[in-house]
Amino acid sequence: MNKIYIIILAVIVMSGCKKDPVVVGPSDKVSTGSFPKSLNDLNTILNPAYGNLKSIGLYGFELMPKALENSVHAGDAQYNGDAAWNEMTANNLSVNNGKSQNAWAALYAGAGACNITLEAADFYEKNYAPAGQKADIDAVRGQAKFMRAFYYFQLETLFGEAYIKAGGVNEGKMGVPIYTEVPKNVESTQQGRASTKQVWDFIKQDLKDAAVLLDNKVWGASEIGRATEWSAKALLGKAYVFTEDWANAKTTLLDVINNSGKTLMPYAKYKDAFNGNTANEFNEESLFEMNIDGDNKGNYGPWGNNPNATTLNGVIWSPYILSLTGTETGSRPLGYGGNLGVHDKNVTRFGYPLGYYTLVNNPAFDSSKPPTPANPAMIMDPAYRTAATAVRTNKTADPRLYVNLVQPWLDVLNINWENGAFQNIPVSKPDYLAGAPNTYGWGFRKYAAIDYHLNMVNYDKWNWYFLRMADVYLLYAEASIGSGDGGTGLEYINKVRRRAYSLPINSASARDYTSLTAATPAINDPVLGTNPLRYERWAELFHEGHWWFDVCRWRLGPQEAAFYGTARNLSTPLTFNEAKSYSWPIPLTEFNANAKIAGQQNPNY
Template sequence: MRAFNHFLALQMWGTPPIATKVATNINALALPNSTQADLYKAILDDLKDAFAGLPAVWDASDTGRATKWTARAFEGKVDVWKKDWPAAIAVFEDVRANSGYGLMNENAAKKDNFEDVFDYKKENEKESIFEIQYGGPQSDDNLWVFDDTHSEAFKASQGTARVWYWNAPNGAGAPGGHMGWYSPTQSLVDEFEPGDPRLAVSIYKAGDTYYTNGVTDGVPYDAGWSSTGYMIRKYGGVRNAASANYAPNGQARFNNKRYFRYADLLLLYAEALIQSGRIPDGMAVINNEVRARVGLGASPKAAGMEALMHERRVELAFEPGRWFDITRWGIGPTVFGSKWKEAFNLFPFPQSEITRSNGLLKQNNGY
């Protein structure tokens, strides 16, 4: 978990402090900026230690805890961000050969395989490398204040605000009483190829049947509920409309967050192969595994990195990582045009942290 958080901090801020010891002096809590070289070393050292020390599997009472193969998979992901392609390839090939991870591919007709991944009744399946465990159902859950008055079995979170922000807004007349703050863009919708079943799993559009808490029979989706005409459907749909998946007040959903799944790993592996000059091998992973799982043929993109970028965008829509794909590929100007500034490749350090450090922590350029 220390490696996980250091890696996320590296992605966000570039040169955040490295914290490897518990501070014991309240007057000496501040830490300086690190270097990316030191961060990568600390992260990879921790992941290698975790791989050596963690079990390959946990029993049912510890479902969801990181295993040695979680650590190994994250090691490969970090190697991709570091652009150490040979190391990434070696790690991913070890995971592919020995971990037991695989794509969920239960339906030979390939119509429902992608939706299986986000079904709340199919949590912690073989495609899950790291999955945030949510609780539920509890009788008194509130999205903002969980477990304040009694001692239920504690988990990292008792539910996710995903439903609150993603589902159609009550103010527009939609059922469910949610906010609908995040709407898919037309650009994303256009990125999906005709016949790609991942579009229907990921996005609501005019003509669809809309499901949310208390609407298990579905209602016609109204494009007017969204500023773009679309709403996010991933983790939703008829499979996930059951009351057991929602807090009683409808504010939270209990479907686990698939933070890192095997399809993501396959695309990172394909990227490492392509960047190493092994373009046919990388394209084979994209075409014969990720795309084949949903019944699609060869990628419409001829160039290796174009095919990779396209596939990551549609396969992983609304999952963690799109922003960091944009920054590590350096495509901010392409995506955002004149609104983009180079400073946006990194987040600003909070001014409160800089102030608390008495200037020991230095701000990123451009802020």
């Protein structure tokens, strides 16, 4: 049905408005009607290529909180009533897993929107475009090619059989089906799986084309979220790293570093760059981000009559604040409670050196007044609080711990909670951990609501970074190391680390790693403890949807499962099957719809 819908959509878009009610199904040919007739029409056709990013199956809702964050154990799910969610946590998916199936369908829908745009651009240029508009049409083509590459990048890294390694290893493994044009009939929707090399070559060529088509294109303030030449080159550099083509990766990424005009934002901005402060959007570090308007168009997040109007990830990973009576029991989530908290192992992975806290009677409690968050009967042990405050002040733990997470009792959130008045209310453990010994109970801060309640507005208000310069620096470091230039690699790792400690990024510091095997902040961590490149990618890009792909391409699955050990929504210890789990299964729905993919499932599914 999805494929038939794509054909119907293509016919409608390419044929324009018709009064004939008989034409309601797929046709063998696309009409050469009257749409698009203007550049505005063409941009209208392009817009779904961007808007599709906010679909329920992608960044609108499911992909991050219900799939990737469980797969890498950034989150620890309290809720265990969703079998597909539990499978993600266990890294043991079934072929009818709803989260992977919805991602597959949404990614191909996005790629299909790009193909429609490219054909519409050709049609418009041939039939209606006035002289002198070629550059504008090419800019549309460039965006469509960038977005198509973006969708196929996601498809290949999630569903491809294996990553290409240096020297061409795995080039003949199974990639994903490639559609280069709008299907004109049902037969043309039947595509077998291309090889991994074919898919990556397709991605790279689209990005090269996009960079040329968008060369020197500068968007006005009302169009600032559109892809640019540097978006394309950054993703191209990433594609080279992910296929271990170190020489091309270095050249491409260095071009971005030297010529894009982008750099790392200062730490003060960085700490406040993930929670909806509009002053920080499209900043000096951002290469491509998804624009989120603080308006759900009357819907509940991505659902309703405008399904891609906004996103609602934060409703799942919301932090908690103290109850109305100042207790952890009955603490209040700033979204939909009881779903997904922070896995405790992430706290020590950022280098937090203290154990668990206890509650003690509040010596300042005023018994003549009712208990409230400002007058709690019990508080964090003051000695622990003093030690925890010193960890922050002295930067004993990685400062990015406090960019990403909020700490019970020490962090205070300014919440418009009751009667329209803002109140400073301490962060709490989730109510389901109240009284539980040996738990940290920290909450998410990055990409979480920290100054409003999501259930009151039903939308996220923060833009989502897909590509930023910290990622580029670390990719360039990896490419340099891969090509034998460890010194340059170490320097670019240290640039990212210096920013985390609010230091000048281009000057050596006492915080620098002295070697590629130096100790990192990660405590008792056999995966990241003596690997600065891995640690910096984990810490810098935590909770941004990148770590799963690093785990898969570096084949860290069993080590990560052993490090995290357990998950709240599973009754057995975490394990990882290297023979299958680095690739998600091709959904059963695809086998039911696509005869040419028969016998091409990923191994061991």
